[in-house]
Amino acid sequence: MSFSMPVMAQDMFRDSQLPGARLAPLPLGGTHQVTSGSAFNPDISVIVDTVYFNEFSGHVDDPAGFEAGHDHGHGGHDHGHDLDEGFNLREIELAFSASVDNYFDAFVMLALDEHDIEVEEAYATTRNLPAGLQIKAGKFLSDIGYINSQHPHDWAFVDRPLVNEFLFGDHGLQETGVQLTWMPATQTYTRFGIELLQGETSGIANYEGSKGSINGQRRILKDSSGPRLVTAFAKFGPDLGFDHAAQFGISGGYASTFQKSDEHSTRHEDWDGTAWFAGLDGVYKYDAGRSFGHGDWTLQGEYFYREIDVDRRDVNFEADGNGPAGFVRNEQSFKNKQDGLYLQAIHGIAPRWQAGFRAEALGLTNDIGRGDGESFGTSYRYAGNVTFRPTEFSMLRGQVNRSDFATEDGDDGDGWSFMLQFQMALGVHGAHEF
Numbered sequence: 001m002s003f004s005m006p007v008m009a010q011d012m013f014r015d016s017q018l019p020g021a022r023l024a025p026l027p028l029g030g031t032h033q034v035t036s037g038s039a040f041n042p043d044i045s046v047i048v049d050t051v052y053f054n055e056f057s058g059h060v061d062d063p064a065g066f067e068a069g070h071d072h073g074h075g076g077h078d079h080g081h082d083l084d085e086g087f088n089l090r091e092i093e094l095a096f097s098a099s100v101d102n103y104f105d106a107f108v109m110l111a112l113d114e115h116d117i118e119v120e121e122a123y124a125t126t127r128n129l130p131a132g133l134q135i136k137a138g139k140f141l142s143d144i145g146y147i148n149s150q151h152p153h154d155w156a157f158v159d160r161p162l163v164n165e166f167l168f169g170d171h172g173l174q175e176t177g178v179q180l181t182w183m184p185a186t187q188t189y190t191r192f193g194i195e196l197l198q199g200e201t202s203g204i205a206n207y208e209g210s211k212g213s214i215n216g217q218r219r220i221l222k223d224s225s226g227p228r229l230v231t232a233f234a235k236f237g238p239d240l241g242f243d244h245a246a247q248f249g250i251s252g253g254y255a256s257t258f259q260k261s262d263e264h265s266t267r268h269e270d271w272d273g274t275a276w277f278a279g280l281d282g283v284y285k286y287d288a289g290r291s292f293g294h295g296d297w298t299l300q301g302e303y304f305y306r307e308i309d310v311d312r313r314d315v316n317f318e319a320d321g322n323g324p325a326g327f328v329r330n331e332q333s334f335k336n337k338q339d340g341l342y343l344q345a346i347h348g349i350a351p352r353w354q355a356g357f358r359a360e361a362l363g364l365t366n367d368i369g370r371g372d373g374e375s376f377g378t379s380y381r382y383a384g385n386v387t388f389r390p391t392e393f394s395m396l397r398g399q400v401n402r403s404d405f406a407t408e409d410g411d412d413g414d415g416w417s418f419m420l421q422f423q424m425a426l427g428v429h430g431a432h433e434f
Helices: 007-014 162-168
Strands: 043-058 086-099 104-112 117-126 133-141 174-182 189-197 229-237 244-263 267-286 297-316 328-350 353-368 379-391 394-404 414-427
Touching (some): 162 297, 162 328, 162 353, 244 297, 267 328
Antiparallel strands (some): 043 086, 043 414, 104 117, 117 133, 133 174, 189 229, 229 244, 244 267, 267 297, 297 328, 328 353, 379 394
């Protein structure tokens, strides 16, 4: 099987951006009536993701300088996407994909757990724009980097890389907006994209909006209409021959409004300013040509840098040791500069069996401007796993994590954890992108 994408194949790729999408476009023009391409019968898939989690040695909280990722009020976790000790029904993914008509494909994915139902993605993509152009509109996972656009069932490890979780948010960079991509007719795979996003909930584009005043004191937050976040990316896939393939990417983004508002015991803390990020990513794949992935290799890595430039203002809403109600303090301007990376390797050790290793560093640059301007240490995490896939519809994975996190108070941030993951897929699920 060849991973390379010659020019002839790129035309088909332009029309297969969605899971389950048809490879050939429907004809345009003529006198035929335009009807739903799937006759009200979309492809439907259900993916159930369950995880057993045990932190069997030590305990780790959030890395120094970074705030909590996913939290629904359960207590401490090892950043395995808010896993409780013991058994977890982490997520049920319910996906619908179909051709709407001659002009659009549609994709909707709902994420269900024991407490909530969330729309992870709901978007439409064009089918027949000229010159290799395509538009996506709705709520979607951004195509910055490599892993950001993947759902949990696509990951090669149980948990999301730290750099993606703590720089971009619980679910990565996931926003509502519009994306324009261009795939020129070159000899090798090349794709450029730009996204205009609302910028509400991600770690690079948090938005709170003005909420009036506290005891007559105006908030520092200012209302700002969207879109507030623009991103851009480029991906390149050199032709490495029949058995080898690679893709390299560069991406970045700028948030015109970054806001954060925290309520403490006696005061409100507001941040208001801008933020930007930039990153590099790469993936290499080797196809050994043996049955069920035996002998295959996948090497993958990403690096991202983020900078937040904000004004800060604290306002007492009741008296405390610093002053009376309405007292304004901690007025300052500062920058937070942080980054992170991960490298991972996956090898097919036997038919249907894979072994993987991942190394991560978060906060190689970890300068926090608030307060007196602190610089925290780097947090590290290492993971090893073994995955067994009896068929394409089920998967069993065991993983061990070793965390060595920097802490703000100098306490021990070391810990070991074990995760056992089981996934099963029901229904039609299209092929994943490279």
